Amino acid sequence: MSAKATILSLVTTLAVSQNDVAMSSRFYDEVILDLAKLNWFMRMTILDSSGAVPAAVQSFPANVVNLLGVFYGAHQLEPAKLRELEYVNPQWRDELGEPTNYVEDGETVHTFRLYPAPIAPPTTFAFPFGEPFGRGYPDEAVVILHSETRVTLPDYLDLPVALLIVEREFQRESDHQHPVFAKSAGELARMMLMLVQPRAM
Amino acid sequence: MAEVAGTLITEALRRVRDPRGEAHARSDVLTFLDRCQKMINVFTKQVLDPVTVTTTPMQQVYQMSDVLPDAVDIVDIKEGNRSLPRVPWPTLFYTDREWTRAQGSRYEVFSQLGLDLLILHPAESIAGSIVAVSVKDTADLANEDTATDVVDDDLPAVLDLLEAVLNLRQREFTPSADAMKRAASRLLVDRRP
Numbered sequence: 406m407s408a409k410a411t412i413l414s415l416v417t418t419l420a421v422s423q424n425d426v427a428m429s430s431r432f433y434d435e436v437i438l439d440l441a442k443l444n445w446f447m448r449m450t451i452l453d454s455s456g457a458v459p460a461a462v463q464s465f466p467a468n469v470v471n472l473l474g475v476f477y478g479a480h481q482l483e484p485a486k487l488r489e490l491e492y493v494n495p496q497w498r499d500e501l502g503e504p505t506n507y508v509e510d511g512e513t514v515h516t517f518r519l520y521p522a523p524i525a526p527p528t529t530f531a532f533p534f535g536e537p538f539g540r541g542y543p544d545e546a547v548v549i550l551h552s553e554t555r556v557t558l559p560d561y562l563d564l565p566v567a568l569l570i571v572e573r574e575f576q577r578e579s580d581h582q583h584p585v586f587a588k589s590a591g592e593l594a595r596m597m598l599m600l601v602q603p604r605a606m
Numbered sequence: 607m608a609e610v611a612g613t614l615i616t617e618a619l620r621r622v623r624d625p626r627g628e629a630h631a632r633s634d635v636l637t638f639l640d641r642c643q644k645m646i647n648v649f650t651k652q653v654l655d656p657v658t659v660t661t662t663p664m665q666q667v668y669q670m671s672d673v674l675p676d677a678v679d680i681v682d683i684k685e686g687n688r689s690l691p692r693v694p695w696p697t698l699f700y701t702d703r704e705w706t707r708a709q710g711s712r713y714e715v716f717s718q719l720g721l722d723l724l725i726l727h728p729a730e731s732i733a734g735s736i737v738a739v740s741v742k743d744t745a746d747l748a749n750e751d752t753a754t755d756v757v758d759d760d761l762p763a764v765l766d767l768l769e770a771v772l773n774l775r776q777r778e779f780t781p782s783a784d785a786m787k788r789a790a791s792r793l794l795v796d797r798r799p
Contacts, residue, residue, distance in 0.1 A: 446722060565645075589779045601678075
């Protein structure tokens with residue numbers, strides 16, 4: 406696995422030290438975010454292990470990018486739209502019961518709402534294997550399946566990520582701007598990413 | 607027969623008309639070569655690594671970094687002599703909304719999500735084992751005496767890709783694009799399922 410510093414060192418090598426290190430660091434974060442949006446890096450996360458009744462509005466960590474699934478106990482919940490629920494019941498936010506859906510519309514960033522709002526606390530979280538859905542995993546707990554940003558990458562992504570940073574670095578207005586170099590680096594990076602992209606899920 | 611990294615570095619430097627390594631330090635070329643061979647193997651899936659994984663009772667979702675740390679892409683999963691079909695993970699939801707708690711006497715299907723998650727479905731109630739055959743993250747090229755880990759048939763594509771990177775670095779854009787196209791067409795011709 407390669408850390409950010411390793412990839413930024415590769416950027417400096419490819420750019421023959423003409424790059425602005427601070428800008429390259431920011432571009433690295435942008436590239437990782439772009440890959441996370443394409444669901445390259447995945448994880449399942451337990452949202453609340455306090456043992457209290459799960460809140461209707463759940464917030465998730467800042468490194469979560471795409472929310473691909475929400476689970477309540479054994480159920481995988483279906484996404485719902487705000488307008489659909491308003492047609493069903495204008496007071497839908499006050500309904501209580503076992504959640505069947507989740508809604509992202511109308512909620513603040515990095516949050517979603519369970520519908521109906523849960524009323525039961527989860528059973529104990531002292532499950533032995535510590536993985537979502539493992540033996541002893543409690544009912545009435547909230548788990549999300551999501552893509553996320555990362556601080557380390559597999560080695561085979563080093564070059565394409567470094568080249569995408571070079572593309573951005575030499576595209577921008579600067580004393581070392583070089584549009585042809587930027588375009589060529591971007592094309593080579595995208596060809597490399599096609600070689601290593603994960604299969605469709 | 608695998609070649610040592612030093613031979614390939616010399617070849618690549620000759621291709622970009624820098625045989626003495628004045629524009630490109632040999633240590634930098636070694637780093638690029640290492641990454642190129644890893645990328646080509648991810649694509650061609652020639653160097654595979656069968657790993658026995660001990661499964662946990664009632665658990666369907668595994669973080670690959672925990673159970674298969676050197677795996678890149680899972681090609682096959684075998685339970686005994688039986689291969690499990692690979693399915694897109696939404697299939698699990700459409701067949702059973704409570705798929706996360708489904709139990710069975712044997713695994714029926716598997717899914718891989720992104721680079722990180724492996725789902726074995728349904729869960730078994732006792733610990734067992736499967737063999738995951740996956741594309742190997744090829745061994746690092748530690749120095750110029752280290753032999754490459756990819757199969758010989760893939761070395762031309764590795765060299766083409768390396769040539770594209772070196773030409774780009776020395777701002778020779780047309781030769782870089784030509785080498786990239788050569789690598790791409792070679793990989794398309796050689797493309798394995």
